[in-house]
Every structure is written in structure tokens, then in C-alpha cells.
Amino acid sequence: xxxxxxxxxxxxxxxxxxxxxxxxxxxxxxxxxxxxxxxxxxxxxxxxxxxxxxxxxxxxxxxxxxxxxxxxxxxxxxxxxxxxxxxxxxxxxxxxxxxxxxxxxxxxxxxxxxxxxxxxxxxxxxxxxxxxxxxxxxxxxxxxxxxxxxxxxxxxxxxxxxxxxxxxxxxxxxxxxxxxxxxxxxxxxxxxxxxxxxxxxxxxxxxxxxxxxxxxxxxxxxxxxxxxxxxxxxxxxx
Numbered sequence: 001x002x003x004x005x006x007x008x009x010x011x012x013x014x015x016x017x018x019x020x021x022x023x024x025x026x027x028x029x030x031x032x033x034x035x036x037x038x039x040x041x042x043x044x045x046x047x048x049x050x051x052x053x054x055x056x057x058x059x060x061x062x063x064x065x066x067x068x069x070x071x072x073x074x075x076x077x078x079x080x081x082x083x084x085x086x087x088x089x090x091x092x093x094x095x096x097x098x099x100x101x102x103x104x105x106x107x108x109x110x111x112x113x114x115x116x117x118x119x120x121x122x123x124x125x126x127x128x129x130x131x132x133x134x135x136x137x138x139x140x141x142x143x144x145x146x147x148x149x150x151x152x153x154x155x156x157x158x159x160x161x162x163x164x165x166x167x168x169x170x171x172x173x174x175x176x177x178x179x180x181x182x183x184x185x186x187x188x189x190x191x192x193x194x195x196x197x198x199x200x201x202x203x204x205x206x207x208x209x210x211x212x213x214x215x216x217x218x219x220x221x222x223x224x225x226x227x228x229x230x231x232x233x234x235x236x237x238x
Contacts, residue, residue, distance in 0.1 A: 070128065071127060075186045097156075101114075
């Protein structure tokens with residue numbers, strides 16, 4: 001009792017009130033931080049750590065709105081991935097996918113939108129000017145064709161097909177159009193070992209649910225971005 005009285009006399013009633021209020025406040029902060037971490041984790045693919053489709057699409061749209069014609073959309077498809085899964089096991093396949101995710105992230109940088117759209121398909125939207133586009137795409141192809149080291153120390157040869165599209169190359173700033181064109185360009189470059197930049201012809205390739213006709217899998221394009229208005233002109237880009 002004497003200790004309590006001395007404490008009250010030393011700190012005063014206001015200090016005690018603040019200290020008492022801090023207990024539930026601290027619990028709320030911990031809860032808020034935990035909730036934020038859960039929400040952030042829900043936006044990411046657990047295997048690769050890349051953004052899931054919805055989170056990727058939202059970030060890609062923001063980049064398109066911010067950088068306009070200096071934005072590039074890249075589609076990536078792991079080649080012969082089923083052969084790795086079937087021949088070496090799913091653990092090896094998971095290692096390849098995780099490695100691809102890490103390489104794409106390293107290549108694109110922290111400000112890019114990098115997503116795993118499903119299976120062995122990936123997408124990137126980043127600020128990339130025409131002056132260094134070709135060199136950067138060549139760099140990406142080299143990175144994705146570097147053998148992957150598995151958990152047992154062995155290595156497996158890997159390859160990927162890469163297609164890219166810019167608002168200038170396809171005549172559109174619409175994310176769906178850019179990705180569909182990049183996907184069509186990717187198909188043109190299959191087994192060529194090089195990245196292919198889409199043209200306006202690629203945006204007219206027949207598609208089903210936003211994907212090249214005949215391409216397996218589900219629609220991966222997400223929702224359309226809001227209409228982007230070009231600065232100082234009032235012109236709408238779709």
C-alpha cells in the first residue's frame with residue numbers, strides 16, 4: 001500500500017491515467033500491425049513472394065497512369081516447365097518458379113509491378129524507356145536462361161519465353177491490351193531464345209477471355225485500368 005501511495009505521489013494522477021490507457025492501446029497497435037501483415041501477405045503468392053493478380057493489376061495501373069508511354073509490360077512463360085515437374089518432381093518445379101520470381105524481382109527493381117499470374121506465367125510492368133528497352137530485355141532473357149540450383153545441389157537447365165509491349169509499340173495504354181499484345185509476341189518468340197517486342201498487329205490477335213486463342217489456362221488480365229488522361233491535352237487513352 002505504501003508503495004502504491006508513493007507511486008501516485010511521484011507520478012501524479014494524469015501520468016497514471018496515461019499509463020493505464022497505454023495498456024489497451026498497446027494491444028490495439030499489436031493487433032493492427034498483425035492485421036496489416038496478414039493483409040500484405042494475402043496480396044502475395046506464397047511460393048514466389050510476387051504479387052497476386054489483383055494486387056499486381058492495381059500496382060500496374062498506377063505505374064501506367066504515372067509513367068505513360070515510358071511504361072513497358074512484359075509477359076514471361078517458363079519453357080518446358082512440365083518436363084521439370086514430371087521428371088524431377090514438384091519440389092524441383094517449385095524451386096524453379098521461386099528462382100524465376102527472384103530473378104524477375106531483381107531485374108525489374110523495387111518500384112515495378114511483378115506478379116505471378118498462375119502456374120509458370122509471370123507479368124511485369126515497369127518504367128522503361130525506349131532507349132534501353134532492347135538491352136534490358138536481352139538482360140532479362142540471359143537471367144532467365146541461367147541454370148537453377150536445386151536443394152540437393154544439382155542444377156537444371158531452364159528457359160523462358162518473353163514478350164513485351166509498350167504504349168508506343170501497340171498504340172494503347174490499356175493494361176489488358178498491352179498484356180494481350182505482349183502475350184502474342186511471347187508466342188511468336190517461343191523457342192527462339194529472345195524477347196519479342198509487340199507491334200500493333202499483336203493487339204489484334206484473336207483472344208478468348210483476354211488471352212490468345214488456344215492458350216491454356218484461365219483469364220489472367222484482371223480488371224481494366226481507369227481511363228488515363230494525357231497531361232495537358234485532355235486526350236483519353238484506352
